[in-house]
Amino acid sequence: MSRPKLQIIVLFQNLGEGRPYYAHSPAPPLSGALVAGLTPPLVEVELLHEMIRPIDYATDADFIALSFMDFCYPHACEVARKFRKLGKTVIAGGRYASTFPREVIPHMDVTVVGEAEKVWPRVVEDLVRGKAGKVYEAPFGAPLDGIPPPRYDLVEPQFAVPIVTEATRGCKYRCSFCQLTVQNVPYRTRPIPDVIRDLTATAGLPLHKRKMAMLLDNNLGGDMDYAKALLREIAKLKLWGLGAQFSFDCLHDDEFVELLVRARCGMAFLGLESLNEPSLASVHKNQNKVHEYKELFDKLKRKGILTFTGMMLGLDEDTPEYLESIPRKLDEIDPSSVLLSISIPIPGTPFHKTVEEEGRIVDRDLSHYEGDHLVFRPRIVTAAQVFDAFRKINRHFYSVKSILKRWWRLVAAQTWRGDPASRLFHTAMISAVFLKLSIFQRDHAEKRVYASAAAGAEGAEANRAPVPP
Ligand code: B12
Ligand code: SF4
Numbered sequence: 001m002s003r004p005k006l007q008i009i010v011l012f013q014n015l016g017e018g019r020p021y022y023a024h025s026p027a028p029p030l031s032g033a034l035v036a037g038l039t040p041p042l043v044e045v046e047l048l049h050e051m052i053r054p055i056d057y058a059t060d061a062d063f064i065a066l067s068f069m070d071f072c073y074p075h076a077c078e079v080a081r082k083f084r085k086l087g088k089t090v091i092a093g094g095r096y097a098s099t100f101p102r103e104v105i106p107h108m109d110v111t112v113v114g115e116a117e118k119v120w121p122r123v124v125e126d127l128v129r130g131k132a133g134k135v136y137e138a139p140f141g142a143p144l145d146g147i148p149p150p151r152y153d154l155v156e157p158q159f160a161v162p163i164v165t166e167a168t169r170g171c172k173y174r175c176s177f178c179q180l181t182v183q184n185v186p187y188r189t190r191p192i193p194d195v196i197r198d199l200t201a202t203a204g205l206p207l208h209k210r211k212m213a214m215l216l217d218n219n220l221g222g223d224m225d226y227a228k229a230l231l232r233e234i235a236k237l238k239l240w241g242l243g244a245q246f247s248f249d250c251l252h253d254d255e256f257v258e259l260l261v262r263a264r265c266g267m268a269f270l271g272l273e274s275l276n277e278p279s280l281a282s283v284h285k286n287q288n289k290v291h292e293y294k295e296l297f298d299k300l301k302r303k304g305i306l307t308f309t310g311m312m313l314g315l316d317e318d319t320p321e322y323l324e325s326i327p328r329k330l331d332e333i334d335p336s337s338v339l340l341s342i343s344i345p346i347p348g349t350p351f352h353k354t355v356e357e358e359g360r361i362v363d364r365d366l367s368h369y370e371g372d373h374l375v376f377r378p379r380i381v382t383a384a385q386v387f388d389a390f391r392k393i394n395r396h397f398y399s400v401k402s403i404l405k406r407w408w409r410l411v412a413a414q415t416w417r418g419d420p421a422s423r424l425f426h427t428a429m430i431s432a433v434f435l436k437l438s439i440f441q442r443d444h445a446e447k448r449v450y451a452s453a454a455a456g457a458e459g460a461e462a463n464r465a466p467v468p469p
Pocket of ligand 2: 174247
């Protein structure tokens with residue numbers, strides 16, 4: 001007898017199904033492959049990343065599991081409504097469903113609150129028995145041992161780097177805009193052998209995909225002894241390239257940086273957020289020191305590690321003078337690539353609480369809380385100034401001339417080590433990632449952010465899916 005089918009859909013596009021915008025990161029998020037890995041063999045599993053392909057409403061799946069971030073919640077409700085109308089059972093999980101279950105529950109058949117690991121196998125058993133409950137709550141901050149490997153075999157071939165995993169969860173910091181501040185989840189580490197097993201659970205993938213991996217931790221460096229021990233083990237895998245995320249202060253530890261190199265780290269994602277000290281202080285990002293940025297970026301460049309750094313505009317202490325100065329300051333500190341976004345008051349965070357209490361929310365359409373829209377009134381600068389700065393920074397930083405100059409600085413800064421063939425390979429790899437990131441950022445700004453600015457910088461008082469109080 002054939003097994004029932006479960007389709008896991010990781011939502012991403014939120015522009016309405018009539019005008020899809022497919023712009024995918026080289027690596028998928030972990031949630032879909034991980035939930036697939038946790039699924040007992042009672043059901044057949046399919047995985048669909050909406051970043052890559054449209055939702056197939058003609059699927060023969062019996063159960064549809066949706067994973068989504070805050071800004072995809074309105075879209076999730078619409079997708080659930082369509083599938084439920086077709087007689088499918090729809091299950092929701094993920095950060096938003098876990099933070100605002102009361103909002104989500106009425107739109108879904110089943111809602112999973114919290115991390116999937118300890119509850120998902122039971123949910124699937126109950127679904128197959130036809131006895132699923134309405135809500136399942138996972139234990140809070142449970143230990144991370146014994147998590148099975150993600151199902152990389154189900155990840156779409158369009159992702160260049162399907163091997164993604166996490167070694168830790170949580171963060172020791174409490175930046176007021178960060179989703180992690182919504183619940184005070186403790187910083188936890190996974191057993192190192194489990195992480196190594198994930199990085200090698202790659203049977204069936206082509207060789208080049210087995211040799212590249214991303215650690216999607218919020219902050220890999222939250223426990224330095226652990227991070228170093230893990231990197232030593234990863235070094236033994238002789239990967240071709242590794243990506244990792246950690247906070248800026250980790251870069252003061254030279255041994256950590258050296259171990260990143262030995263683990264073949266080619267890209268580091270760092271939350272720079274702002275080049276303005278008062279803005280950093282306003283969001284409690286005190287571990288970032290503007291005067292250290294250049295030195296720390298240079299340190300990574302010398303080691304042949306490309307930096308991809310997140311930066312937000314419109315924070316409460318941003319001034320018109322600061323916004324004007326950003327292109328020049330970026331040239332000085334020279335990060336290889338910048339993910340420029342408009343600050344988002346993510347519902348549930350202290351930052352959201354402040355702007356809400358001060359009556360500064362101007363747009364309550366949650367689908368706009370993705371970093372391309374300005375949904376609140378910053379304290380000092382106007383919406384027009386924020387978008388104007390966005391345009392100027394983006395056009396300057398991602399002009400062909402700037403891209404080429406930065407690429408050369410990245411390549412020329414490396415202290416060469418190892419044999420010529422591996423040096424050449426490493427340089428080709430970081431160059432390819434650098435160019436892809438640069439082109440993507442330029443393109444995304446043009447397609448999404450300029451459009452949102454044109455649609456009305458102050459945002460509409462839309463109430464399609466109001467932000468929960
Ligand atoms: C990879 C990643 C991305 C990728 C892909 C995102 C995607 N989901 O498709 C990219 C680079 C595109 C991205 C972009 C952004 N991201 Co991002 N990203 C991440 C990152 C690093 C990893 C996500 C991941 O795989 N996590 C690991 C999985 C296992 O965790 P999880 O999703 O929470 O899943 C667990 C539970 O929630 C639950 N679960 C999840 N789904 C489901 C489904 C079911 C059915 C069940 C039962 C359970 C369940 O079980 C899982 C296991 O316990 C996280 C940080 C992190 N480590 O989580 C940030 C994070 C998700 N991103 C965040 C942000 C803010 C953004 C941006 C808005 C940043 C910006 N300003 O531009 C943009 C938004 C995109 C846009 N404008 O288009 C925030 C939160 C966002 C939110 N509002 O919820 C995070 C948490 C970072 C942070 N510390 O604040 N991001
Ligand atoms: S350092 Fe990063 S992950 Fe940690 S709280 Fe701040 S923004 Fe969030």
